[in-house]
Amino acid sequence: MTGNPVRFCGLQLEHRIINASGTFDPIAASRAFGNDVITSLPFSAFVSKTVTVEPRQGNPPPRLWELPSGMMNSIGLPNKGLVRWVEEDLPILSRMKIPLIANVMGFERDQFSTLVEALGGKAEISALELNVSCPNVETGTIIGSDPFECGQLVSAMRLLTDSPLIVKITPNASDPAAVAISAEAAGADAISLINTVRGLALDPVSRRPWLGGRTGGISGPAIRAASLAQVDAVCSQVKIPVIAMGGVSSGKDAADLIDCGATLVAVGTENFRDPMAAERIRTELESISLVP
């Protein structure tokens, strides 16, 4: 049943498994595994790594720290910036046989507007995912953890595009469901969660923070149960579809999220352990009968 096509924001997707933003780069993968990768991704839609208006180098290394049953990263959203991403990457990504979802983030409202206006209209892009894990530069609040701020942003973006708007919320919030409700009310077409959980690790030798960005984001199985609770809470409060992620490494994990109400499931960290993890997860998922 889950192998059957599924509708999501007006798109007809072949199955329920997509990638989590920032955890698969088809262009780099094609250098390692050959050009066929671009047209044979194990996902039913592809979500880009976060694109920002300006190019970003990302955080200084080290950027990785391994955890019990997971990892922590402080990548810092390196990307080419809007202009070069559209010029250089978009033409390659548009060769994929699956819909492309562009994940974008601004450090202020205007930057979000620039991104949404530039990408919302593009034929190669099927939907926009707003990464709202950034602080509002004026108020200091993390937009994604404050229902009001998040609603404001989504309302403003809603006026700028007819493209489906997916809002990716952060787990580092007192009440993620309240943020999702606010995003829905402001016109979001879907919610995606969870982003990484804030964490810290010290260098065993110097006893100072290990990661170049000081704190990092936890991902992988260590956050799976927390993700399921948040997805469950959000799905029970909003009517729009939900893309669920967080530690998915098996069909059972995906089935849990779908049973809690998710429409799509995104695979993140598990891609690192196996570039074809999504294919295995989809196959395992198909053998599990979901709650009707």
Added chain:
Amino acid sequence: MTGNPVRFCGLQLEHRIINASGTFDPIAASRAFGNDVITSLPFSAFVSKTVTVEPRQGNPPPRLWELPSGMMNSIGLPNKGLVRWVEEDLPILSRMKIPLIANVMGFERDQFSTLVEALGGKAEISALELNVSCPNVETGTIIGSDPFECGQLVSAMRLLTDSPLIVKITPNASDPAAVAISAEAAGADAISLINTVRGLALDPVSRRPWLGGRTGGISGPAIRAASLAQVDAVCSQVKIPVIAMGGVSSGKDAADLIDCGATLVAVGTENFRDPMAAERIRTELESISLVP
């Protein structure tokens, strides 16, 4: 150096390792391991399981779910209630050779008052730990995740007792440091964190929530990095001492928390795997030279 006595809220403690509330029961342990346990606990102070005004049965079983590198519980604060705890347990616990910290929780302000008034004056009790993970029954907000609510509660309790007041805050908050700052401003003597992280697990067979309490609290190494980030954030914002906990299973883990500014470190889930874990952790900690 860490083997040396440490001052905490006016108490002189032999070392920095205590237990986390609800993860060690000296009375039950003495049935399993003999009466000497009461006087030979591996902690430098003992924190009771949460005491409420009324007796509580706790949540229906199942109450446990194992996670990758951790566990989830929905115990539901079973306890004898204030009166029987004072009558039956307190005389036994006062035989311990270490200070007793009573952890209390109310479902409304008045209940907290009752508990603080009843226990604050007792000679056997060296400090009170307020577990503020409960919702405010009027506003629905979780007191421990809302700086204003938490401050209000602490202000009110501060008027009722001279006993040291430790506020145990929840990790399920957008900004735990803001809650800690507010508790400090309201007169708290120490902050303790983190409580368990909200999670959910589905029964692989029935596909419904496994735990009798539906959601549960995640503990153990899976939350260690998240705990360290929150402890670091809180310690950099408050001047009062901090009791840090969350996934501590080695001296290295304890040292990390102390290097981030914690005064005491509490061992929780690791007690389950080894009743004497705290002794091993303390010994390991003593062999690590902390940042001066």
Added chain:
Amino acid sequence: MSPTSDRPIAPFGRRAVPVDSVRRIGPYTLIEITDLAAPTAKAGQFHMLATESNWGGTSGGRPFLARAISFISSNGEGRFGFLLHTVGPGTERLADVNVGDNLLVVGPLGNGFSDPSEQLRPILIGGGIGAAPVLAMADQLTAAGRDYEVILGFRDASHAELASERPNCRVVTDDGSTGRHGTVLDELQILIDSLEPSQQVELLACGPPGMLEAVRTFASAEGLEAQLALETPMACGYGACFGCVVPTKSGYVRACVDGPVFMASQLDRVFADGPL
């Protein structure tokens, strides 16, 4: 609450104990350790067991907690046998040990079976892996010079291989592939019918919840004493976590310190783990 209070006192803390022997018995694995720090234990008590190495890696970060395992044999001098039925990552890892590997051991824990009163003839009933504490109790009764009966129920002949390790067990199987075709309750009825009417009995049982509930109902209907050894997931095994509670007539009680053996009369029904 506990049937007995003269329980052995376990060493405080966890210790590493090497595995002496590993043997397959049908689908089960029998591992033996010599734990010189352990007191003489009572049948029906259990240990919390983990392996020192590779605990946690087999199946995505699990097992994490130690696993409660009753002993099937003990020689009073620290030698304990544990019978494993592999149902998940914990029992799989335990059953995968080699001679010389270290187990991490806490215990013996829990109350154990009470000695049946002299006037009553003990009937021991084990279902599947529940045979382990029952056979330990059989040894204990033998050592005490008591007479008793043992009924063991298994899924099939392969599982029932365990019974051939011990003399004089009455064996039933679900599929009739060996022993009598039927349930332990059928056999219990046959056994009781065969006893002199004046012979009073006491039941001591361990097995799956459905079997224990059937024993409880039977005992209650017939007015028999019955001790039931329950199994429920445990995090600590020594009363620290309150995770192992079972519903009794006097509310939720911790199976690890107030059990795992309960008088049938303490229970309204036998709790089966899983969502209610």
Added chain:
Amino acid sequence: MSPTSDRPIAPFGRRAVPVDSVRRIGPYTLIEITDLAAPTAKAGQFHMLATESNWGGTSGGRPFLARAISFISSNGEGRFGFLLHTVGPGTERLADVNVGDNLLVVGPLGNGFSDPSEQLRPILIGGGIGAAPVLAMADQLTAAGRDYEVILGFRDASHAELASERPNCRVVTDDGSTGRHGTVLDELQILIDSLEPSQQVELLACGPPGMLEAVRTFASAEGLEAQLALETPMACGYGACFGCVVPTKSGYVRACVDGPVFMASQLDRVFADGPL
């Protein structure tokens, strides 16, 4: 960015491959697999390796991610040798495999060393475990009928046992317990001084950051070509995570797809992992 673009294409996905042999060489462990799905790989490329069982359990839930390991040998028909230096839970678990155990393998990945131009005499320099890709390159040059020099530096004689596996290595040790007492840089200077002045050389090096930085400084001062194989923790190995970046003159680049081999001239300095 990459010294070469004719890189072998790895199968898309992870595969289970059994271990053929395990052998200790001093403190190192050499394991061999036969991976029939693999293309002919280039020296300096690496694989992401994990074990199929017990990955994650040895040390509190780690290792979780696969580990990047260069091959020390490959026969062009799927047989790869990996040399392991145990520094933490991942390399410990990999070094602990038995013949017949499955590895989970992704690769070969990365760019590998470029063929040194015919006019230049290749000098291969390996420090410690960095000898692995260097020896693979030596084999590759031998197969191509090229002449070359190999300098290997080790902590002591026990580590230097590795060198006795190969003929004609110039060995130095930190403690002088075998080979010349000194650093690979000392040996490099001696070697270059011994060459005819007209003989131009190209350096190909792998080793700890301090050694590579010394090679880079030397090459830059002497105006020599140098290829440096960097080591940096990796999560994915195929460009997905952006976790493995190293600072270069053109900014942060991913060592797994744009490296791990870099021209010394691309770098301002060799990045040493750890907090800045």
